[in-house]
Amino acid sequence: MSPERRLASALVALAAVLVAVAGLALFVGSAGLSPVAVARALAGRADAESVESVVTLGLRLPRILVAAVAGGALAVAGVAFQGLTRNPLAEPSVLGISSGAAFGVVLAQIVGLGISPLEALGVTAFAFGGALLAAAAVYLVARVPGGLSIQTLLLAGVIVGIFFGSAITVLISIVDFNRLGGVVHWLLGNLAPLPPASLALFAVLAGVGVLVVLRHARELNLLALGEESAVQLGVDAERLKRRIFLGAALLTGAVVAFAGPIGFVGLIVPHALRGRLGQDHRLLVPTAALAGGVFLLAADTVARNVVAPAELSVGVITAFCGAPFFVYLLRTRYRPTL
């Protein structure tokens, strides 16, 4: 099958799965609505003030959309960081870049930025700045002559993550100790429904990030051969790395600003796709955008139902899947390279 046909069939299949999972997610929840009631709300036949309308259209649907966008963005950020560092274990949370973005968000909130769409843009700018700062720090710490080694990069990510985590605690302890409990909860990664304007803004920012990475998918394939080979094949490696770096930081920053730091999506999803589709970034980037949404949506549906009426943080679920997966990758596939 030609690459185009493979991509098209993969995208169609994933879109179908995404719609199916979203459909399922619409019908389950702690409010215990009957399927008929949900269907009535979806069809616009229920009174707009009724419980089924508010729960289905005001809570579940926007949260499902947030999960789909955030999951897609995180998965593409994972593909981007993996391609950029040529390190299969790179990912926003593992590299500490989510922590940098979270630091930016906490800083923005202390400065006084709220949740209106315009302010949310400001919060995203802070998160983007934090993500860039953390990514630059990781790069500078891990850089050795001849490139980045896998172990050093991971260690640098851990260190940078711990540093920004502590910086958040220091900031909150000094400024507003009473909020510490809430911030700790937020740092676990939670999805909440967003108002339509904020949701649209989030989708646009994530879309820009995905397009930046997608436009350089072919060059990322060449970069995988090694920087020298890529340059010989006509790739402007420095420019490519800068763009991917910015795109992945934007994706991470937007997710952390609108949904919070959620880990391991960028690790699990790209690897699951590589097993089926191979290493071609032209296939990986668009499929990751859909598959990430499927994964995070499924995880969030579990998170909001498993201990109802209380809710688990979705970040807990993704980490619960992601940490063992990371160990598995480390012990099996990438053993020889360590």
Next chain:
Amino acid sequence: MRRTVAALLALPAVLAAGPVLGATVRDMLGREVAVPAAPARIVSLVPSVTEVIFALGGQARLAGVTDFCDYPPAARAVPSVGGMVNPSLETIVALEPDLVVATSEGNREETLQQLRRLGVPVYVVRVQRVTETLDLIRRVGELVDRREAVAPLAAALERRIAAVREAVRPYPTPRVLYVLWPDPLIVPGGQSIITELITLAGGRSITAEHGEAYPRFSLEVAVARAPEVILLADHAGSGSAAGRASPEKWRTLTSVPAIKAGRLHSVDPTLLHRYGPRLADGLESLARMIHPEAFR
């Protein structure tokens, strides 16, 4: 499909319109809240408020509470919406509340914003003083339309508080260390109602000069200030082993006057950390520990 889109577009406007308005009142943060004339389905996200609603006889209007609302025992029978930090928005909405009562100390601001976005009026309480407890009882009395029950309850509280003050007045004020949480050491600061209760019970909190409500504190400083009475909040009832008062640890600090004199007591945090009708019970037990001689 078109109807769905229309419904979605109309949603924010409809949600913002909210229930039939009774009056706009100010909550304890001074924010304006559109409270329906007689809220009939109230969700309380605050254990203290749940206690006050029951004490005023307004429980018929209570539609939902949190997992932490454990008093009076009948509160357990009210549907739960989850914890204080992570309640389920969906469960709250499904209860069709016309008012949610929340606190700025224990609930998350994000939760409250989401509820407001959905058109549910949110009334926020904040109590850091005993007089504010009386204010809270009055406010809740109005919300649940049980104004006639306010005066007797408030008067009984005031009478018992005055009786304790009277009983401890002749005696000197010992230095008191109150341990809210043992590890890390968290104590009541100047903004905390516990500090005021210690003063009313005839003691002097050695951590009162801290501006914050609940600062983390240095054990060294606590020991250096030579407390004459140490009170340990025993969170064992909440099922948390980490919060169990462990007097053994403190007994090793033999240089401290309170340890020498054997004045190390466990206290029930649900009496002292909640600002409800049981505040007087908490104050009386506190006074008996600080001034046993006054209650012989």
